[in-house]
Amino acid sequence: MKAVLIDTTKCIGCRACQVACKSWNDLPGETSTFSDSWSNPKYLDADNYTRIIFQEVHSPAGDLHWHFIKRQCNHCLVPACESACPVGALKKLPDGPVVYNDDICIGCRYCMMACPFQIPKFEWGKAVPLIRKCTFCADRLASKQLPACVASCPTGALRFGERDQLLKEARRRIGASPGRYFPEIYGEKTGGGTSMLYLTAISFETLGLNRNGFRTDLGDYPQGMHGREWMAKVPWVAVTVAGLCTGLYYLNKRRAEVQAQEKQEG
Amino acid sequence: MVQNATFGKIGKGRAILIGLTALGILVGIYRLFAGLGAATNLSDAYPWGLWVSFDILTGVALAGGGFTISAAIYVFNLKKFEPLLRPAKLSAFVGYLVFIIGLFFDLGQPWRIWHPMVMWNPHSVLFEVSWCVMLYTTVLAIDVFIWALERWRKDDWVNFFRTIYVFLIVAGIVLSTLHQSSLGALFLLLPEKMSKLWASPAIGPLFFVSSIIGGLSMVTLESILSAKAYGKKPEMEILSSLGKGLGLALVIYFAMKATDLYAREVSVWSLGWAHLLFYVEIFGCVALPALLLYFPEVRNSTTGLLWAAGLAAFGVMLNRFNVSLTSYGGYRDFWYFPSAIEIILTVGLIAQAILIFDFGLRYLPVYPELSPHEVKTG
Numbered sequence: 001m002k003a004v005l006i007d008t009t010k011c012i013g014c015r016a017c018q019v020a021c022k023s024w025n026d027l028p029g030e031t032s033t034f035s036d037s038w039s040n041p042k043y044l045d046a047d048n049y050t051r052i053i054f055q056e057v058h059s060p061a062g063d064l065h066w067h068f069i070k071r072q073c074n075h076c077l078v079p080a081c082e083s084a085c086p087v088g089a090l091k092k093l094p095d096g097p098v099v100y101n102d103d104i105c106i107g108c109r110y111c112m113m114a115c116p117f118q119i120p121k122f123e124w125g126k127a128v129p130l131i132r133k134c135t136f137c138a139d140r141l142a143s144k145q146l147p148a149c150v151a152s153c154p155t156g157a158l159r160f161g162e163r164d165q166l167l168k169e170a171r172r173r174i175g176a177s178p179g180r181y182f183p184e185i186y187g188e189k190t191g192g193g194t195s196m197l198y199l200t201a202i203s204f205e206t207l208g209l210n211r212n213g214f215r216t217d218l219g220d221y222p223q224g225m226h227g228r229e230w231m232a233k234v235p236w237v238a239v240t241v242a243g244l245c246t247g248l249y250y251l252n253k254r255r256a257e258v259q260a261q262e263k264q265e266g
Numbered sequence: 267m268v269q270n271a272t273f274g275k276i277g278k279g280r281a282i283l284i285g286l287t288a289l290g291i292l293v294g295i296y297r298l299f300a301g302l303g304a305a306t307n308l309s310d311a312y313p314w315g316l317w318v319s320f321d322i323l324t325g326v327a328l329a330g331g332g333f334t335i336s337a338a339i340y341v342f343n344l345k346k347f348e349p350l351l352r353p354a355k356l357s358a359f360v361g362y363l364v365f366i367i368g369l370f371f372d373l374g375q376p377w378r379i380w381h382p383m384v385m386w387n388p389h390s391v392l393f394e395v396s397w398c399v400m401l402y403t404t405v406l407a408i409d410v411f412i413w414a415l416e417r418w419r420k421d422d423w424v425n426f427f428r429t430i431y432v433f434l435i436v437a438g439i440v441l442s443t444l445h446q447s448s449l450g451a452l453f454l455l456l457p458e459k460m461s462k463l464w465a466s467p468a469i470g471p472l473f474f475v476s477s478i479i480g481g482l483s484m485v486t487l488e489s490i491l492s493a494k495a496y497g498k499k500p501e502m503e504i505l506s507s508l509g510k511g512l513g514l515a516l517v518i519y520f521a522m523k524a525t526d527l528y529a530r531e532v533s534v535w536s537l538g539w540a541h542l543l544f545y546v547e548i549f550g551c552v553a554l555p556a557l558l559l560y561f562p563e564v565r566n567s568t569t570g571l572l573w574a575a576g577l578a579a580f581g582v583m584l585n586r587f588n589v590s591l592t593s594y595g596g597y598r599d600f601w602y603f604p605s606a607i608e609i610i611l612t613v614g615l616i617a618q619a620i621l622i623f624d625f626g627l628r629y630l631p632v633y634p635e636l637s638p639h640e641v642k643t644g
Contacts, residue, residue, distance in 0.1 A: 045310055080455050086396055088387035106381050107302075107374020110392050112313035113594075114455040121310050122374065124303030129374045211599070217458055226454035227391045230470065234394055234444060241443050245341050245436045252343040 001077075002096035002141065003163035003195040004150060005170055009180055010157035011068035013038070013052055020152035021050045021072075024137065044071060044213075046123040046132040050149055055207055067201065070158070071213055072149070073098060073119045073134035074187060075195035076222065083224030084114035089131075096163070096195045097136030105130055116191050116223050117213045136195065163195060170199055186214065192222025280624070283617040290614015293607045297371055305607045311600035314590060316608045321368030321615055323449060323586035325361055326399070327473070328579060330481030331488075332358025332406060333442035338511070340435050346504055352413070352632040353492070354485045357623055359406035364619045366403065371611060391451045398445035405438045413630040446477035453589055461540040461593035468526045469589070475519045479552075480582035482512040486575035490568050492627060506565040509574065513559030516578060520552050543588055551581020 022029065027047045035042045038054040050072035057065050075098045081090045082098065089104040090111055100120075107129060111120045123129035137147035145151070150158040159166065167188060174181045186198035200207065204216045297305040308315045331354040338344045339351060370376045382396040408427070415423045427434075450473025457465035466472065486508055493500035527534055535541070555574040564570030591602070604612075626632060 043310065083389050084392065084455055085387055086390045086392035087381045087385040088390075089385075104378075104381060104385050105375060106378045107376075108372075108392065109313035109374065110390075110452070112310065113452075113459075116456075116458060118310075122302075122313065124309065125301070126303070127299060127301035129301060129303070215458060223455050223458075224389075226457075226467075227451065228389045230391055230448070230451040230454055231389055231394060234448070237447075238440050238444060242436055242440045245337070245439050246432070248341045248343075249432055249435065252340065255343070 001094070001163045001195065002136075003075075003161065003166050003197055004147065005159040005161070005166040005197050005199065006070050007157050007159070007170075007173070007199045008067060008069055009199065009201050010155045011052065011070065012155055012157075013054060013066070013068040014154065015040075015052050016152040016154060017070060017149035017158065018048070018050055018052065020148040021134070022048075024140070024148035025049060025135075044119070044121055046121045046125075046129075049073070049132070049134040053209065053212055055209065057202065057207060065201070067207060069198070069200070069207065069209065069214065070149075072196070073136070074117050074191075075134075075136050076191055076224075077193040077195070078222035078224055080114040080116055080191075080222065080224035080227075081111035081120055083222075083227045084110045086110065090120075093138060095138070095141060097138040097141065099135055099138050100131055100133065102130050107131075114223065114227075116215060116218050119213070163197070166197055170197055173199060189220040191218040192220065192225070280621070283621050286617035287614050287621060290611050290618065293610045293614070294371055297607060297611065298376065302372075302374055305605065307602055307605040307608065309600060309602070312591075312594070312602035314594075315602055316591075316604035316612060317368055317372040319587045319591045320583070320612055321372070322365055323590055324480075324583045325365040325368065326446065326449060327477045327480035327582050327586060328484045329358045329361025329365070330442065330446060330477035331485040332481070333439050333446075334478050334481040335485060336435055337439050341439065344507075346507060349501060349504060349633075350485055350489065350508070353488060353627070354481070355406060355409050356626045356630070356632050357484060357488055358481075359403070359410050360619050360622045360626065362399065362403045362406060363622065364615050366399070367618075368612070368615050391448050391454070395445045395448045395452070398441045398448070402438060402441040402445065405434050405441065408434060410626070410630065413632065416631050417629070442477075443474060447471060447474035449473055450589070456594075459594055460589070461544075462530070462532045463527070463534075463540060463544045464585075464589045464593050466526050466530065468522065472519070472522060472526070475515060475522060476582050476585055479512065479515045479519060479578050482508060482515060483555075483575035483578040483582070486512065486571055487579060488623075490572055490575075492633075496627075496633075498633075500568055502566060502568070505571055506562075509559050509565040509571055512575065512578060513556050513565075516552050516556035516559070520548070520556060523548060523552070540588075540593055543584065543592055547581055547584045547588060551577050551584060555581070 021027070027049070030041070030047065032040050033042070037056065039051060041048050041051055044051055050070060053069040053071055055067045055069055057067060059065055075096055077092070079090065079092050079098045082092055086108060087104050087106055089101045090098060091101070092098050109122060111131060112118070112122065120131045120133045122131060137145070140147060146160050150160045159169070167185065170185050174183050180201065182200050182203045184203065186200065186204055187194040187196050204214050207214070210216060293305070302308060306315060335347055335351050335354040338347050370379055373379060382393055383400070387393045412424060412427045415427070447470040450469040453460065453465070453469055454467065486505055489505055490500045555577040558564045558570065558574040564574060
């Protein structure tokens, strides 16, 4: 299982990853607008699969610190979108990427509702729209190339590799410089675990990105499992209800026949 | 065929209904060519809007009368409800037909609406819902087709369908139980994006019971209103018994909801907007109609029944909106209110539903006294 370790303490906010992502995926550029932070674009959408959030946080001492948090599909180990999709257009590949099949999707947008990180985006500008999101450069991985964002990163903030080895590396970094990192890896267990693993200087609670796709209330259990558990019960409910209804139907019918006969005889 | 004199009152409204339907078709065509983004106010922050909350979730719940009455008669042996069976099934059929039309316009890829038939994801709740809805609509269509056969006096065919009638009844109840509850189970995947008042692991059973409320209240409303429209007397004896059933369903729902909130230790008392909507839903549209229906005076008067059933049906609608829309919040700095096109299309669908229902009542043996034909199967 491949993964990417995102060491946000090494990110300098150059956004080379955003440019590399656009150029590899052939996504159109757009006119920038000012917003309340230096983040640009302001949101992910069908033309922006990744962006760096420039988050300003006051430390307890009162200094202002900038945190650069890269956002893209987290490629969950048990993706909610995969459990949600009625036609199986979203799939977790054994290699790690969660990929989307253009030819199957019916455009119901349940994946958008279900994703705990709010990643799948819709082509609202098109007459016959599809879902768009980061693909983990599954096409590049297939030809032994690094994901475009990882290949473009000048500081080594993005590191591609086997997930368990990257987790070891992340823990090594935390152990080697305890002051530099918050001692938890976002994505190790978040929402059942993801293929994108985040090292941060402070906790995600303190970063305050709950409304920007980095929820801290997800727990360790994959959201999609709730749907799978429901589906596991469905056949039994069907058999039980069918059995009861058929039985009672014939019982009622028989009772009516007996009553009719008794009336005739009496 | 049928003279306008008999159906004069509907005749006046029909022009308006046809106008609204035509308007709905026009904006529907615009929606198909311009796309969802242009026609609706939906966005990445609000992927589901009015069409999902009303056309799909509310529509299916309010069309629950077909399976509820069928189960009452054939499973619980309450034979006195037999006169209500056909109108209930007809309204269910019309409801599902219109729901599928609404879904067609809501899908980003409408022409792929058939995909779930051949492209399967058995882990997906929505996959199960789409199969159940397809099959149940087929069952209802067969029912309606049998009435047409009766009208055309194809007695051999009617007799053939009688032999598989038990299969149709059981299939209808099983499929409805599954998809009515599974429509709630859709929201099991996103508890963190919903208000705790509705984000419950018990949302499946709650949706199921509230679909019974929706079905019973709609059957009551339709019976009284169509009796008025066609100038006949509503069958008050049956309807007041049905009112008892509706009251019971409301009490059960209230108890389930209270247990659920207590078990999850949700703080119920607050003046936030989510709580206010919750109070309207649970006290105004569940507790109040249940209380009203407790009194025989209410159950035995058309006005009383209209109010109680109207409140209960409105409550089911409010619940579906609260679950899927008002309580949903991914990004709080976004706001959604349906566009004019979304509203016009929805109104067009309602108008269309009434037109088809009216057509069915007049041309098929649904109400014995209205039908052009007297033969009746079970």
